[in-house]
Amino acid sequence: MPFSFINTVASWMLKKRIHQIELFEKYPLDVQNEELKKLIQISKNTEFGKQYEFSSIDSYETFKERIPSFTYEEFFPIINKTINGNHNIFWPEKIKWFAQSSGTTNSKSKFIPVSNSSLDNCHFKGGKDMLCLYLNNNENSNMFLGKSLRLGGSRKIYENNDHYFGDLSAILIDNLPVWAELISTPNNEISLMDKWDEKIAAIIKGTLQEDVRSLAGVPSWMLTLLNKLLETTGKKHIDEIWKNLEVYFHGGVSFKPYRSEFNNIVSNKKFKYYEVYNASEGFFAIQDQNESDELLLMLDYGIFYEFIEIDNTNKSEKIINLSEVKVGVNYALLITTNSGLWRYKIGDTIVFTNLKPFRIKVSGRTKHFINTFGEEVIIENVEKSLEIALKKYNCTIKDFTVAPLYMKNGKKGKHEWMIEFVKEPNSLDEFMREIDFQIQNNNSDYKAKRFKNITLDRPRLIKARKNLFYDWLKKKKRLGGQNKVPRLLNERSFIEELIEMN
Numbered sequence: 001m002p003f004s005f006i007n008t009v010a011s012w013m014l015k016k017r018i019h020q021i022e023l024f025e026k027y028p029l030d031v032q033n034e035e036l037k038k039l040i041q042i043s044k045n046t047e048f049g050k051q052y053e054f055s056s057i058d059s060y061e062t063f064k065e066r067i068p069s070f071t072y073e074e075f076f077p078i079i080n081k082t083i084n085g086n087h088n089i090f091w092p093e094k095i096k097w098f099a100q101s102s103g104t105t106n107s108k109s110k111f112i113p114v115s116n117s118s119l120d121n122c123h124f125k126g127g128k129d130m131l132c133l134y135l136n137n138n139e140n141s142n143m144f145l146g147k148s149l150r151l152g153g154s155r156k157i158y159e160n161n162d163h164y165f166g167d168l169s170a171i172l173i174d175n176l177p178v179w180a181e182l183i184s185t186p187n188n189e190i191s192l193m194d195k196w197d198e199k200i201a202a203i204i205k206g207t208l209q210e211d212v213r214s215l216a217g218v219p220s221w222m223l224t225l226l227n228k229l230l231e232t233t234g235k236k237h238i239d240e241i242w243k244n245l246e247v248y249f250h251g252g253v254s255f256k257p258y259r260s261e262f263n264n265i266v267s268n269k270k271f272k273y274y275e276v277y278n279a280s281e282g283f284f285a286i287q288d289q290n291e292s293d294e295l296l297l298m299l300d301y302g303i304f305y306e307f308i309e310i311d312n313t314n315k316s317e318k319i320i321n322l323s324e325v326k327v328g329v330n331y332a333l334l335i336t337t338n339s340g341l342w343r344y345k346i347g348d349t350i351v352f353t354n355l356k357p358f359r360i361k362v363s364g365r366t367k368h369f370i371n372t373f374g375e376e377v378i379i380e381n382v383e384k385s386l387e388i389a390l391k392k393y394n395c396t397i398k399d400f401t402v403a404p405l406y407m408k409n410g411k412k413g414k415h416e417w418m419i420e421f422v423k424e425p426n427s428l429d430e431f432m433r434e435i436d437f438q439i440q441n442n443n444s445d446y447k448a449k450r451f452k453n454i455t456l457d458r459p460r461l462i463k464a465r466k467n468l469f470y471d472w473l474k475k476k477k478r479l480g481g482q483n484k485v486p487r488l489l490n491e492r493s494f495i496e497e498l499i500e501m502n
Contacts, residue, residue: 014132021129021288024299025357032322036060036304039336048078048090048342060321064306069319069334069343072110079113085161091115091340097175099168099280111165112280118339119175122301123168126276126283127180129298130249133288134274138246143213146244147185151203151217151225157192168280185210196479204229212242218252218484219262220399224470226265237267251276253484254362254379256387261396261422277362281346282337285360294359302338307331310349310366319343327352330378332366349378368488372404373413373455375446377439379488385438392434393425399469402488403495405460414457418498420464432461465502472498 024031040063044054052067081089083098090113097114114123135141152169164171173191176184186206193199203225215222226238239245245268255275262273277285277295282303285295297305299322306319310332319334333348335341347367350360364379371377382402390396400419417432425431436458440447449455469485486494 014128014135017129017132018136020300021133021296025296028299028358029323031299032304033060035300035302036063036336039302039304039338042092042338043090043340046088046090046092046340047081048340064319067343069306069317069345070341071345072347075341075344076111079111082113083111083161083163089340090342091338093117095340096162096164097171098163098165099171100165101168101280110280112168113339113341114168114171114280115339117302118282118337119172121338122283122303123172123278124177124180125301126278126286126298127172130274130276130286133286133296134247134249134272137288137290138272141246142244143246144183146211146213146242147207148183148214148216149186149203149207149210149212150184150191151215151222152191185212196474200225200228204232208233208241210242211244213244213246215245215248215250217250219250219255219258220253220484222248222250223258223261223398230265236265238265239268239271245271247272247274249274249276251278253487254383256383257390257397257400259387260390264396277360279346279348281335281339281341281344284333284335288359294353294361297358297360299358304336306334306336306343307350308334308345322358325352325355325358327355330363351380364488367490368486370402370404370415370488370490372406372490373449375443375449375456377415377443377446377488381439381442381446382488384442385435388438389425389431389434393427393431394423395425395431396422398422399464399485401469401486401495401498402459403492404490406492412453412455412457415459416462416495417459418462418464418468418495418502420466420468424463428461428463432459435459462499462502464498468498468502472501475501 040054040057043049057063057066078090082095087094093115095113095115097119099112099114101110101112135143150173152167152173157164157166157170157174170192173188181188186203190199190202190206193202229241230236230238233241235241245266248262248271250273255273259273272290275287275293275295276283283298283301284303285297287294288296306321307325308317308319308331310330325331328351330349330351333346333350335344335346337344345366347365349363349366351363353359353361369376369378386400398420400417402415402417405414405416417435436450440450446456473479473485489495
């Protein structure tokens, strides 16, 4: 099938979706209420639906009063019934797929159910909408005249009792519709390889001669691949290898620490970056404007959203729906989904930047903050400050993490940063002073604790050796795919491991 035909048909079909997106932008609360009503109606005869008498739930207020909210640990016994071969427990479809995630703070696996409805009406729908919104904003795009390089999970899918387990990206690749396979590279066999080093080599060999026009994957791993590609070819810029490259679709971690490094290896100033917010539990939001860091909350994917206002010290359990959210407030996210997750605390925090339409930024994780000394530092403070310092001192990094250094022997506490640089600043001391200054600008609690070093001393930097974070991930068997380095933790176990390996 000629790529020109695929380009024409795909562009036409994807742009049709714009009208539906405009509909939920115009009537967001009606669309969300309808999603909730459908989820309850579909599940009323499940074991979970009977337990909570779904048949008599006729409003959001009743839904909220009757059904408790759940963490993964609280919901897992229900999931485990399905893993053990029982069906119609929390969702009426037979659950065949489970996205296996090691999380970001420990090596214990999570098993997230992925229904056929979720695959078709959430994950794949989100992928199509990502392309749709990009094409709508870039009408001269010729993306479909070539291939999309996807960088998915390294963990192969394995079968147990007629159930299949693996990275979400591996599950998606294994279930890709025909049209998506035709425009993707590398092939499924390479994409699902589980040995990361061999996989990188195979991807390079399999894609060098392709006409790659878009990239998709987690920034840290994509950067590893692209730098290896440049090293292999001797080229300075990626668009010297793929001359028609036009966009990179990224998600999974904040792009801010990686932007300058990507700018260094892509010479085309018109090259676009598009962010998505998806997880094993669902596809949630997509950048809908060029050159923006805001994401449009997608409201018709079979997901009903709720929110808890959070400040890391006095966590309110007041749960609200979309009708009550405010701009600039940090919320923990609750989701009810078409995979049968009910009022599920996903562990992410978001901030609304706009209410017409509903746009958000991902601000971090409910477990990813430092509040050892009452400073209430969240990941957003850290990443924003780091981005400014990197730009000011013309340097780039590969990875980083931050932890508290406790008060001891009369010494004040401080924050300890472990950074692996690609290009170091001329003065590490000035670089850390800038980070400290910027966090104080962004966080009044931190500034108060830093005032005249009363409670907190200046942050301390430990320079990581080359490939330290990579070696840690390798040791934990978490190379590739959606695996991430913990950025900000309120305890020292992770950074102590790194110090020992450094």
